[in-house]
Amino acid sequence: MIVVPKHNIYFRLDDVETELDLKCKVLAWLSRPSCKGVSIYWQRRIRNLINEFLGTNFTHYEMEEIYTYLGNDVNRQKSIKFIESNYNLGVLKG
Numbered sequence: 001m002i003v004v005p006k007h008n009i010y011f012r013l014d015d016v017e018t019e020l021d022l023k024c025k026v027l028a029w030l031s032r033p034s035c036k037g038v039s040i041y042w043q044r045r046i047r048n049l050i051n052e053f054l055g056t057n058f059t060h061y062e063m064e065e066i067y068t069y070l071g072n073d074v075n076r077q078k079s080i081k082f083i084e085s086n087y088n089l090g091v092l093k094g
Contacts, residue, residue: 003049007042009033023083026050027066028073035063056087065092 002010011029016022027050034047043060051057058066069092070079078092085091 003030003046004033004038004042007033007038009038009046020080020083023054024073024076024079026053027070027079027082028076031063031067031071034058035060035067054087058087062089065089069093 001013004010009030011025013022013025016025030046030050034043034050036043038046047058047060047063050063066082066089069075070082073079082088082091
């Protein structure tokens with residue numbers, strides 16, 4: 001899925017089989033550009049896409065936390081726990 005071609009922001013969908021898989025991918029691969037690496041304009045746009053898709057209202061700071069613990073798909077099990085907890089940020093540090 002190409003999200004922002006201009007900034008090469010994308011992720012692969014070939015291993016996505018469930019909605020949970022897709023949510024994990026969104027957190028893993030869009031958390032970074034939602035808080036760093038691109039202009040503030042694009043950070044906001046990507047954060048808005050994430051929030052709309054997940055039904056959340058994450059701030060810039062919260063996305064930094066999510067990126068720290070879940071970015072680049074470093075801990076898929078923690079991503080699943082985070083999603084299943086209805087996005088309780090306390091799960092990230094636990």
